[in-house]
Amino acid sequence: MFANVIMLSTVLSVNGHLPPLMPWQGKSLQLIQNSGPLTTDFELSGGEVSPSYEDTIKFVDRLIAANPTQFASIDIGQSNAGRNIKMIVASESGQFSANMIKSNGKPTILIQAGIHSGEIDGKDAGFMLLRDIATGKRRDILTKVNILFIPILNVDGHERRSKFNRINQRGPVEMGFRTNGNNLNLNRDYTKLDTPEVMSVINVINEFKPDLYVDVHVTDGADYQYDVTYGFTPSFASESPKIAKILEDKFQPHIHKTLTDSEHVPGPLVFVMDKREFKSGLAGWIAGPRFSNGWGDLATVPTILVENHSLKPYKQRVLGTYVFLDGAIDALSIHYQTLKSAVVAEQTTPSELVLDRKYSQEPDFIKFKGIKYKKFNSALSGQTEVKYLGEAEYYENLPIFWRKEIVNKVKVPTAFYLPPAYSQIVNKLTLQGIVVEKVSDTSPVSALKRADVENFEFDKMPFEGRFRVKANFSYQDIEVKPLNGWYRVATDQARGKLATHLLHPEAPDSFFAWGDFNTIFQRTEYVENYALVPYARSMLKDNPKLALEFDKKLREDKVFESDPKARLNWLYSKTPFYDAGYLKYPVLFQYKIEQKK
Structure with a gap:
């Protein structure tokens, strides 16, 4: 009793700077178990505490022991600090391999908690839900679906626990840190794949092929009445609009009703344009592919991002997450076949693809x-x-x-070709579930284009451990050439849209933008003036057209005229000795040959 009083006073002192609360006494309070088998640390603390990694693993073990015929635990990966990333597999049939899960006739939901480990609501809600299944209170759930549950994805950040990690969040008493042990934000890593945690999730998705992917977060920002907000790419901006329409028209009303019936307040996933003037309006977020839900939209993996409201009490948020998951499971069991048909229909690549958007002027x-x-x-x-x-x-x-x-829309190539030296990119593409073929045919390949960097700018500061780069490009036709030993990525495949976003250098989350091709910005062969000057003189004499181009540049560009280094560099660039790979994006594009009418 004394310990509980101390704990409560600590919570009050930590949260005393936060805005006042509206009272809440929802029906979902009845979900809490105060004693008995598998009562969670969250429940035992009165809804204030989330357990450590060590205690979480102990609970997983107790959960499996309580119902080994329907629950199993597997390690899906390991953090850089050596902590195992656990996933619980729950199936009515008691068969837990990916092949068995995919073939048992039930849809599968993947529930992911703790990608930002300070936002850990999903872990404690998921444990309550699984406990109720294990003890027989909710036997109905596994008659509807298979469950994959990752209680903590960011296991290293989870153990950077403190009462002072998130100044604008009410509980739990101690919470983990936003980024992983290498200070990388896992929910910015779905394209570049720098972290073992996100690579583990992508492997799970490719192996088990879940029908619905739920990523549970806690939001920042303004105060409002909603306690559970959630969203997905809206159909008007989606690259998989058939999937988005089903989430909008079928799932959202069902989940909303489930939450409302339990006296939670579900709302849209939005942010505030001006945090000092709420009335100026909201920002409707469209996630790029670096985020879980943006990646899901391109990869045709139906994905819902949950953002519980940080200013609501931890107890209320966890209970709201339980109810949300219950509603999502029920909706999936009802609309599974319709959603599955939409996924199949969206596994085609359009002729054009939107790469970037900006906010509309009109609301x-x-x-x-x-x-x-x-x-x-x-x-x-x-x-x-x-x-x-x-x-x-x-x-x-x-x-x-x-x-x-729309800021940028491009024509989608029929294929991309990668040089043999970029096998690390091939490995990432393969991990993304994208089919890559090694070219063995020595026949010349036609209709090729190359992207040449015209101008570029690197970020002044690193972002997610990378110095990102922006560039403008010109596109050159390439002579027919054999590409034996190169890697071919056809865009006419299930994840062709994702492949285009990864390999087209104009895409904001492409490998190019993240800096995987930064070596093309350096020249590693040099010229001495004593060799260049006589060679250039002879070159201009033999090429009158080039000589006229040089004279014109001298007349029209006074800065160029007065800069000896620039003059000689220009001349060097026109010689056959110049580095042919400098500022040349090494991935080639192949387009269909247009038939003349």
């Missing part, structure tokens, strides 16, 4: 359950700040700005 309008706030001038920040008051405010027409405006 849409939605009804929104907000929280009253007042603005005040802060002597500390020297600007206007916001104080939320803990009282409901309803917006009938709140602006919402979606990323509807």
